[in-house]
Amino acid sequence: EVQLVETGGGLIQPGGSLRLSCAASGFSFSSNYMSWVRQAPGKGLEWVSVIYTGGDSYIADSVRGRFTISRDNSKNTLYLQMNSLRAEDTAVYYCARDTRFGVFDYWGQGTLVTVSS
Amino acid sequence: DIVMTQSPDSLAVSLGERATINCKSSQTVLYSSTNKNYLAWYQQKPGQPPKLVIYWASTRESGVPDRFSGSGSGTDFTLTISSLQAEDVAVYYCQQYYNTPRTFGQGTKVEIK
Numbered sequence: 001e002v003q004l005v006e007t008g009g010g011l012i013q014p015g016g017s018l019r020l021s022c023a024a025s026g027f028s029f030s031s032n033y034m035s036w037v038r039q040a041p042g043k044g045l046e047w048v049s050v051i052y053t054g055g056d057s058y059i060a061d062s063v064r065g066r067f068t069i070s071r072d073n074s075k076n077t078l079y080l081q082m083n084s085l086r087a088e089d090t091a092v093y094y095c096a097r098d099t100r101f102g103v104f105d106y107w108g109q110g111t112l113v114t115v116s117s
Numbered sequence: 118d119i120v121m122t123q124s125p126d127s128l129a130v131s132l133g134e135r136a137t138i139n140c141k142s143s144q145t146v147l148y149s150s151t152n153k154n155y156l157a158w159y160q161q162k163p164g165q166p167p168k169l170v171i172y173w174a175s176t177r178e179s180g181v182p183d184r185f186s187g188s189g190s191g192t193d194f195t196l197t198i199s200s201l202q203a204e205d206v207a208v209y210y211c212q213q214y215y216n217t218p219r220t221f222g223q224g225t226k227v228e229i230k
Contacts, residue, residue: 035219037167045159045167045210045221058217094166102214103157105178107166 002026002106004095009111016085016115022078022095022108030073033098036080038091039110046091049080050098063089085115119143119213123222129230136198138225140211145191148215155215158187158196161224162207170209171196203229 008020022034036048049059049069057069068081078095092112096104120143130136146155154174159167169178171187174194184199198205206229211222 044224045161045212047219047221050217050219060218101172102155102217102219103169103172104159104167104212105169107168110166 002097004097004106004108006093006095006108006111009093009113011114011116012085013117014086014115017081017083018085018113020080020082020093020095020111020113022080024076024078024095024097027097027106029071029076033100034071034078035096035098035104036069036078037094037096037104037107038089039094040088040091043091048093050102051078082113085113087115089113090115118218119146119215119220121211121213121220121222123209123211123225125225126223127226127228129228130198130201131230132203133200134230136201136205136227138196138209138211138227140189140194140196140222142192142194142213142215144215146213146215147191154190154194155213156187156189156194157212157214159210159212160205160207161210167210198227201227201229 003025005023035050051057051069066084070079092110094110095108097106122141124139156174158171160170161167175187186197188195208224208226
């Protein structure tokens with residue numbers, strides 16, 4: 001059974017940093033693209049970043065220069081390093097398995113990041 | 118970036134009746150070399166993560182009831198629930214994967230009338 005479990009969310013002050021983790025199981029993690037998608041409270045879905053099997057990545061303009069996606073295939077874990085956080089980054093952050101075509105076929109339950117003073 | 122626009126923002130349908138959601142992309146998501154539309158639909162119930170329902174515009178994900186169907190090509194797409202059930206109450210999102218960044222529609226809330 002595919003499982004994705006996000007951790008690392010919480011309350012953080014503007015300008016602060018957080019690192020989210022997503023532990024994957026039930027599939028060949030190293031063979032799959034992985035993405036982060038976020039959802040602000042009461043709002044729609046916003047794709048944040050993708051990391052490919054070779055380690056290359058792509059990141060949305062809204063977080064470029066502040067967020068970094070990475071992966072540790074030895075630990076079957078996906079990460080999102082978030083720096084210089086802003087109030088508008090407040091959201092539930094989901095990790096999702098990203099098929100090679102760009103469809104998100106499995107999602108975690110999400111972790112809430114709240115940026116507030 | 119490709120902008121995805123859904124209509125309506127919400128709709129209320131009686132149990133057993135048809136629900137239709139539209140999605141329009143700002144540019145084609147039909148890849149000529151594969152003749153496939155890079156368009157997916159997701160269902161999100163309250164307090165839950167999204168769930169993949171349809172991909173390639175019309176292919177149902179495994180385990181999705183056949184009352185869900187997708188259609189359309191190029192820039193105009195439709196998700197149809199042929200006979201609405203209580204468990205179908207959710208927000209539905211379309212998403213293009215023609216290029217990166219992947220972009221979603223704003224969502225359509227489906228309720229019971």
